Amino acid sequence: xxxxxxxxxxxxxxxxxxxxxxxxxxxxxxxxxxxxxxxxxxxxxxxxxxxxxxxxxxxxxxxxxxxxxxxxxxxxxxxxxxxxxxxxxxxxxxxxxxxxxxxxxxxxxxxxxxxxxxxxxxxxxxxxxxxxxxxxxxxxxxxxxxxxxxxxxxxxxxxxxxxxxxxxxxxxxxxxxxxxxxxxxxxxxxxxxxxxxxxxxxxxxxxxxxxxxxxxxxxxxxxxxxxxxxxxxxxxxxxxxxxxxxxxxxxxxxxxxxxxxxxxxxxxxxxxxxxxxxxxxxxxxxxxxxxxxxxxxxxxxxxxxxxxxxxxxxxxxxxxxxxxxxxxxxxxxxxxxxxxxxxxxxxxxxxxxxxxxxxxxxxxx
Numbered sequence: 541x542x543x544x545x546x547x548x549x550x551x552x553x554x555x556x557x558x559x560x561x562x563x564x565x566x567x568x569x570x571x572x573x574x575x576x577x578x579x580x581x582x583x584x585x586x587x588x589x590x591x592x593x594x595x596x597x598x599x600x601x602x603x604x605x606x607x608x609x610x611x612x613x614x615x616x617x618x619x620x621x622x623x624x625x626x627x628x629x630x631x632x633x634x635x636x637x638x639x640x641x642x643x644x645x646x647x648x649x650x651x652x653x654x655x656x657x658x659x660x661x662x663x664x665x666x667x668x669x670x671x672x673x674x675x676x677x678x679x680x681x682x683x684x685x686x687x688x689x690x691x692x693x694x695x696x697x698x699x700x701x702x703x704x705x706x707x708x709x710x711x712x713x714x715x716x717x718x719x720x721x722x723x724x725x726x727x728x729x730x731x732x733x734x735x736x737x738x739x740x741x742x743x744x745x746x747x748x749x750x751x752x753x754x755x756x757x758x759x760x761x762x763x764x765x766x767x768x769x770x771x772x773x774x775x776x777x778x779x780x781x782x783x784x785x786x787x788x789x790x791x792x793x794x795x796x797x798x799x800x801x802x803x804x805x806x807x808x809x810x811x812x813x814x815x816x817x818x819x820x821x822x823x824x825x826x827x828x829x830x831x832x833x834x835x836x837x838x839x840x841x842x843x844x845x846x847x848x849x850x851x852x853x854x855x856x857x858x859x860x861x862x863x864x865x866x867x868x869x870x871x872x873x874x875x876x877x878x879x880x881x882x883x884x885x886x887x888x889x890x891x892x893x894x895x896x897x898x899x900x901x902x903x904x905x
Contacts, residue, residue, distance in 0.1 A: 545769065545773065548769060548770055548773040548774075549773055549777070552739075552773065552774065552777050553777075556742075557739055560735065560738045560739055561735070561739070561781050561784075561785075564731060564732075564734075564735035564738075564781065564785055565784070565785050565788060567731045567735075568728060568731055568785045568786075568788065568789055569788065569789075569792070571727050571728055571731060572712065572717065572789060572792050572793070575727055576710075576712040576717065576720070577712055579710055579712075580708065580710055580711055580712050583708050583710055584645055584708075587641075587645055588642065588645055588646055591638055591641055591642045591645070592642075594634075594638050594679070594682070595635075595638055595639075595642075597678070597679045598631055598634055598635045598638060601627075601631050601678050601679075601680070602628065602631040602632065602635060605624050605625075605627045605628035605631060606628060608620075608624040608628075609621065609624045609625055609628055612624055623671075626667065626668060626671075627668065627671070627675065627680075629667075630664065630665065630667065630668050630680060631680065633661075633664045634661065634664070634680060637657050637658075637660055637661040637664070638661075640653070640657045641654065641657050641658070641661075644657065651707045654707050655704070655705055655707065659695055661682075662688060662691050662692055662695065665680065665681060665688060668680070669685075672685035672688075673685060686808075686813070689813060690806040690808075690813055693806055693813055693815050694804060694805075694806055694815060697804050697815040698804060701804070703802050703804075706803060709803075711797050711800065712793055712796075712797055713793050713794070713797040713798050713799060713800025713803075714789075714790045714791075714793035714794040714797075714798070714799045714800060715793075715799055715800040715801050715803060715818045715819060715822060716793070716800050716803065716818065717789050717790070717792075717793045718786065718789070718790060718822045718825070718826075719805075719818055719821060719822050719825065721786055721789060721829075722786075722822065722825035722826055722828065722829040723825060724825075724828070724832075724881075728789070731785075732782050732785070732786075732829075733836065735781060735782065735785070736778050736781075736782070736833060736836050736837060736840065737836070737840055737854075737857045737858070739774075739777070739778065739781065740774055740778070740837055740840040740841060740844065741840055741843070741844055741850060741853045741854045741857050742844065742850045742853065742854075743770065743774060743840070743841050743844045743845075744770075744841065744844040744845040744848070745844045745847065745848055745849055745850040745853050763900045764897040764900060766900070767841075767845075767896050767897055767900045768893070768897065770841065771837065771838060771841055771893065771896070774837050774841060775833060775834050775837050778833045778836075778837050779830065779833055782829070782833060800818065801817070801818065801819050803817070803818040804816070804817055804818065805817075805818055805821055807821065827882075828881070828882055828885075831882055831885050831886065831889070832885060834885075834889055835885045835886075835888060835889045835892075838889045838892040838893055838896070839857075839860070839888075839892055840853075840857055841896065842892045842895060842896050842899075843856050843857055845896060845899060845900070846899065
């Protein structure tokens with residue numbers, strides 16, 4: 541058995557797989573620098589553009605509610621006038637905080653001033669919370685009412701923890717990068733997915749293409765065990781390859797921006813919003829990523845065994861990969877990402893392993 545394991549490990553460490561791993565690591569480094577660091581460096585400009593758009597909305601809606609108040613003045617409908625006055629006051633307050641935020645971001649960089657103003661801006665909306673769904677289309681909540689409630693939860697959580705709330709939520713610190721990498725809907729997660737596919741798409745196809753599959757019939761070992769042995773070896777080396785790339789990513793983030801372990805996040809589960817620390821979420825995502833590696837390796841090996849040719853196996857894996865990208869990018873990013881799919885991934889992995897064992901037994905017979 542030891543000899544078989546050593547042989548499987550030797551088969552994996554081909555020049556092709558060494559090259560794939562190196563390219564994968566380089567892709568992670570480039571994604572870190574060109575996407576995440578650039579996103580962070582451009583964050584202030586992005587905020588200023590949003591504030592400019594907010595100023596336009598404020599002008600429109602403040603004028604609208606001013607007009608409504610003038611039309612309703614003196615009417616018998618005191619309730620409608622009070623409603624319009626309440627919203628007019630909210631928009632006037634929004635105008636003042638928006639002006640201050642533009643000043644702090646553009647002319648006098650002041651993190652404490654930004655924190656105070658953002659908190660004030662959100663607290664001013666408490667007065668119109670009951671009207672939330674009725675007026676959220678105007679943009680006064682800076683998103684949906686649920687977004688505003690999530691921000692209020694974060695404000696409260698940071699105040700209770702005695703930690704300063706970050707002005708920029710996308711600093712590429714180590715914890716944030718790992719949260720992104722293992723989330724299931726990010727550039728880094730896509731790189732890891734492609735890396736695993738490229739490492740294993742020829743796991744069985746090589747033997748069929750080079751007409752060496754006859755060895756399956758003469759090896760003194762049950763063919764099901766041979767299939768499982770190759771699967772477990774491939775899972776182990778997949779974890780090592782992805783883990784080493786993630787380790788390099790961690791070092792890059794820590795060296796320049798720190799670990800970022802103080803950050804808090806709001807996640808939505810079954811309609812309930814909860815505040816958790818970023819490391820708590822990362823720990824759960826790592827578990828999900830490990831199971832995802834097991835699942836994806838099982839899927840690629842099964843496809844490689846069934847299809848028998850490297851090019852066809854690669855094309856089918858790429859098609860499944862694109863389908864997964866469409867599904868994950870459709871996520872709103874407020875949940876736990878891939879962690880939510882743990883039961884389904886577990887069941888599918890077991891089914892694919894069973895299918896592989898059955899198919900290799902049938903091929904033997």
